[in-house]
Amino acid sequence: MPVDTSPETQQAQQQSLATAAARNLATxxxxxxxxxxxTSRWLLKVLPWVEAHGGAYRVNRRLTYTVGNGxxxxxxxxxxxxxxxxxxGELALLRGYEDDEVLTALADRCRQRDFGPGEVLVTQGEAxxxxxxxxxxxxxxxxxxxxxxxxxxxxxxxxxxxxxxxxLNPDAVWEYTAKTATSGVVLTLTRRDFEQxxxxxxxxxxxxxxxxxxxxxxxxxxxxxxxxxSAGHHGEFELPGAFVDYELKPREYELSxxxxxxxxxxxxxxxxxQPMNQIEHQLRLTIEALRERQEHEIVNNPEFGLLHNADFxxxxxxHSGPPTPDDLDELLNRRRDPDYLLAHPRTIAxxxxxxxxxxxxxxxxxxxxxxxxAWRGVPILPCSKIPITKENTSSILVIRTGEDNQGVIGLxxxxxxxxxxxxxxxxxxxxxxxxxxxxxxxxxxxxxILVPDAVGVLENVEIAHxxx
Numbered sequence: 001m002p003v004d005t006s007p008e009t010q011q012a013q014q015q016s017l018a019t020a021a022a023r024n025l026a027t028x029x030x031x032x033x034x035x036x037x038x039t040s041r042w043l044l045k046v047l048p049w050v051e052a053h054g055g056a057y058r059v060n061r062r063l064t065y066t067v068g069n070g071x072x073x074x075x076x077x078x079x080x081x082x083x084x085x086x087x088x089g090e091l092a093l094l095r096g097y098e099d100d101e102v103l104t105a106l107a108d109r110c111r112q113r114d115f116g117p118g119e120v121l122v123t124q125g126e127a128x129x130x131x132x133x134x135x136x137x138x139x140x141x142x143x144x145x146x147x148x149x150x151x152x153x154x155x156x157x158x159x160x161x162x163x164x165x166x167x168l169n170p171d172a173v174w175e176y177t178a179k180t181a182t183s184g185v186v187l188t189l190t191r192r193d194f195e196q197x198x199x200x201x202x203x204x205x206x207x208x209x210x211x212x213x214x215x216x217x218x219x220x221x222x223x224x225x226x227x228x229x230s231a232g233h234h235g236e237f238e239l240p241g242a243f244v245d246y247e248l249k250p251r252e253y254e255l256s257x258x259x260x261x262x263x264x265x266x267x268x269x270x271x272x273x274q275p276m277n278q279i280e281h282q283l284r285l286t287i288e289a290l291r292e293r294q295e296h297e298i299v300n301n302p303e304f305g306l307l308h309n310a311d312f313x314x315x316x317x318x319h320s321g322p323p324t325p326d327d328l329d330e331l332l333n334r335r336r337d338p339d340y341l342l343a344h345p346r347t348i349a350x351x352x353x354x355x356x357x358x359x360x361x362x363x364x365x366x367x368x369x370x371x372x373x374a375w376r377g378v379p380i381l382p383c384s385k386i387p388i389t390k391e392n393t394s395s396i397l398v399i400r401t402g403e404d405n406q407g408v409i410g411l412x413x414x415x416x417x418x419x420x421x422x423x424x425x426x427x428x429x430x431x432x433x434x435x436x437x438x439x440x441x442x443x444x445x446x447x448x449i450l451v452p453d454a455v456g457v458l459e460n461v462e463i464a465h466x467x468x
Contacts, residue, residue: 033281038288041295042381045368046340047410047447048402049422057411057448058252071159071312074135074187081135081185083107091131092164093211102201109193113186121178121186128166128174130190134158137184138317138460142177155181155317157460167194168208181320253304253411253448258293261429262286262439269437283426283439290424290443297445298410299385299397304446306397306408307386311452321462323351323396325360328375328458331398335453337405341375342383342397343461348373350463351380351396388463396458407454411446 050057072087085103088094097103110133115121121132121139134156141154141162153176156162166172167189198204268278302308314334318327323343328351332338343351352373355362362373362380373380378398388394400407412423420426423445429438449455 030276032276033285035285035288037292039292039295039384040382041291042340043298043342043383043385044291044295044410046381046401047298047408049410049412050403050448052253052255052411052413052446055255055413055444056252057446058250059448059450060250061451072133072161073159074133076135081112081187083110083133083135083187091161093168093208095211097204097207099201099203102197102204105197105201106189106194109197110187110189113188114183115180115186116183117180119180121180122163122174124174124177126174128163128172129192130166130188131161131163131194132178133161133187133189135185135187137186138181139184139186140179140181140319142179150177152319155319157317167191168212253446255411255413255444255446256297256301256304257442257444258290258297259440259442260286260290262426262441264437264439266431266435266437279437279439283420283441286441287421287424287443290441294443294445295383296385298447299383300387304448306399306447306449306455307395307457309449310397310455310457311449314452314456315459316456317459318461321460322354323347323458323461323463324354325358325375327461328396331396331456331458332376332378334456335398335400337400338378338398338456339401339405339407340399341378341380342386342399343380344384344386344388344394344463345382346388346463347386347394347396347461348380348382350461351375353465392464393460393462396461398456398458400454403450406451409448409450411448413444416444 072090073084074087075082075084085100085107088103088106089097094103094106112135115137122128124143136158139156139160140152141156142150143153145151156178162178163172163174170191198208262282264279264282272278297305299305299307316327316330316334318324328341331341352362362375363377364371365374365377365379367379367381383397386395386397401409403409414422416423416425418425418427420441424441424443427440427442429440431437
């Protein structure tokens with residue numbers, strides 16, 4: 001005999017309260033509001049924060065004579081590449097020169113050369129007669145090893161150049177062989193073309209005379225004003241006098257600000273404040289978003305961000321593309337006492353693949369109670385604020401921290417009005433005619449690089465899969 005399973009029959013047979021109806025009388029257990037944007041924010045945790053009274057921090061350094069070590073930028077139209085005339089001012093011999101007409105004439109004399117991988121652009125020991133400006137691609141600087149074998153002594157990439165001395169010194173020779181690692185484009189400016197422009201530009205002649213006088217001032221290998229001294233002498237030796245010269249115009253870092261206006265309707269604050277305080281949780285999530293933006297700015301801000309303000313002498317290129325142990329070693333060995341490596345999580349995964357491919361496994365160190373991977377004892381911390389390009393390349397940062405260690409420091413100011421957290425204020429702005437409460441939430445911060453080698457960058461790191 002068939003069983004009647006219609007809804008009407010089931011409802012007639014129900015002998016207890018259904019769960020759907022019972023929930024109308026129950027108190028639901030709920031979580032506080034969640035958000036996916038929150039990250040570990042390791043950079044904010046490891047930076048030592050220094051008070052910036054008056055909203056600014058001045059970095060006093062020894063006087064440095066190093067000039068013209070910037071990156072040159074180009075304009076690409078189809079397959080044609082041209083150097084931006086003003087960007088020639090990044091060359092040491094043209095730093096500070098501002099005659100646009102002469103710079104344009106020099107830019108017009110730069111000749112484009114496309115190259116493929118494995119080409120030799122210049123050969124060590126041969127006469128040097130031109131500057132090479134690298135618009136795109138990677139070039140290895142090849143030298144001779146102890147036993148006569150060829151070895152890579154450096155890598156040049158987009159925006160770099162070599163041969164600066166060639167246009168001024170008729171006796172200049174190439175100190176290394178330049179061999180292309182990838183395809184790309186360079187622009188060249190010959191000594192002959194440079195001299196023709198110079199001979200017809202009195203302002204350039206005057207500028208070069210001033211430039212050639214700079215190396216006459218004693219300086220150490222870092223470009224700082226030399227401190228005269230004597231060592232190993234005997235008897236009544238006349239000691240040299242010395243003083244430490246300072247920069248006349250030291251850099252000042254002003255506190256930046258991230259702000260937003262939090263708005264909550266009074267009806268929500270009055271009627272829906274139990275069991276969770278609506279304003280408190282709105283404010284908590286708003287502050288989390290501000291802190292995320294703060295870390296993003298510390299990495300990417302053009303004025304004080306670590307990526308943009310790392311010295312060009314502290315930027316290196318990968319030897320083959322992916323982040324190999326050799327690349328990490330070179331990045332660490334260029335500075336004293338490195339404290340942390342910072343990389344995008346995808347870049348850290350690429351580091352792991354390269355290590356595993358060589359049968360190596362990173363050690364882990366304890367950092368604030370958490371085990372984090374490390375290379376040569378230096379923790380590798382994730383930082384999702386480091387950008388990844390559409391070509392699947394990224395950068396790896398290495399930093400030394402602390403004022404006493406002449407490293408990187410975070411800047412803030414505590415004790416500000418309506419302070420809610422250190423250097424973060426929540427200021428009541430009133431209630432408008434629509435009964436909406438407004439709060440101004442402000443976070444003040446910046447960073448300062450005390451000496452150039454406190455930050456290093458491994459650039460153009462390939463993080464795509466499938467290289468092995």
